[in-house]
Amino acid sequence: MNDLILIGIDAIAIALLAFGIYFRRHRRRDLLVAFVGVNIGVLAVSLVLASATASIGVGLGLFGVLSIIRLRSTEISQREVAYYFASLAIGLVAGLGGANLPVACGLIALVVAAMAVIDHPGLLAAHRQQMVRIDRAIVAETELVAHLEEILGGRVHRATVVELDLIDDSTLVDVRWSPTSAARLAVAA
Template identity: 45%
Template sequence: MSAFAFIAADLVAILILVFGLYFPRHRRRDMLVAFLSINVGVMGVTYAMSTSDLSLGFGLGIFAVLSIIRLRSTEMGHAEIAYYFTAIAIGLLGGFPSVSPAISFTLMGVLIAVIAVGDHPKLFGRTRQQMMVLDQAFTDEDKARDLLATMLHATIHRVEIRKVDLVTDTTICDVRFTRLPAVAKTSRADADLGQARSVTRDAMTVGAR
């Protein structure tokens, strides 16, 4: 199969990854050009290496240059790093026309499928991880867990106290939790609102008398 088929497959795969999966889920526009450029760049370099009589040292030097790329110019989450390396892997597969097309195209599809499932919003959609700063100094994780369960309206799975400041009376902790269903939260808010309205009506009645 010609190299154009591999290039076309790579472009289709990266477009699905970027515009079909990443942007609709994360809405970070500045990462689009990063994913597209790194994919096409890696594909071009890989294709040039695979079709030219280049030494192994040259190839290692090229990938050493790629390794210099820093991912910390702006903050990136683990999910975005996964997209980043998936774009690189797709580019590598698209740059080796000597590889069996069935294997190359299948691996591209597997990479996209893994990202599609692993980063799906409905997969553990209510599970969260968050750094919390509490305005009390807690040395007991169980007490911090009870307070966080009330504040976050969630089931707390893990609380790791990172820092306790007894001078400023604050606690920094890493919390892993699952939010409770929105229906229950809405019902509770409606009940609190109804109680507040009842108190207001009673106060108005007393004032009128």
């Protein structure tokens, strides 16, 4: 009976995580399908492992293998990696947690709530990260930061040169920055 309850809780949790939180905020259909598919697959396999004489180590090994296969197949952001692991964890907890239903439900709720809070658009909204290609090679760090602040309209907290091409006269920079209040107002208008 606990397994059926956990299957229902898993379905609600992954729907909330994938559709209610991730898709509404990020709109990547391909990853939505991946999160739900992996969750259901891990749930099914972990339910079978829980009913067999296999150890929890086998289930955790499956967790690792699935994540390595998926994460090597395409490039995804760190945020999406977090959603990926959350969907894996929910399926694993639901599949193996039948012996202690209240703890399993609490852990599933904790995973969904943590992702909802930590990925909320209002949390750290003033902090941005992006890759910027500048159409000239800039070697001096102070000149680079000043140029980035001018084109981005904000305060640069960190600028890491990823590529400096003196032949094609360009600079690729990973920038951590915050827009000024004037720039935030212009975007909001």
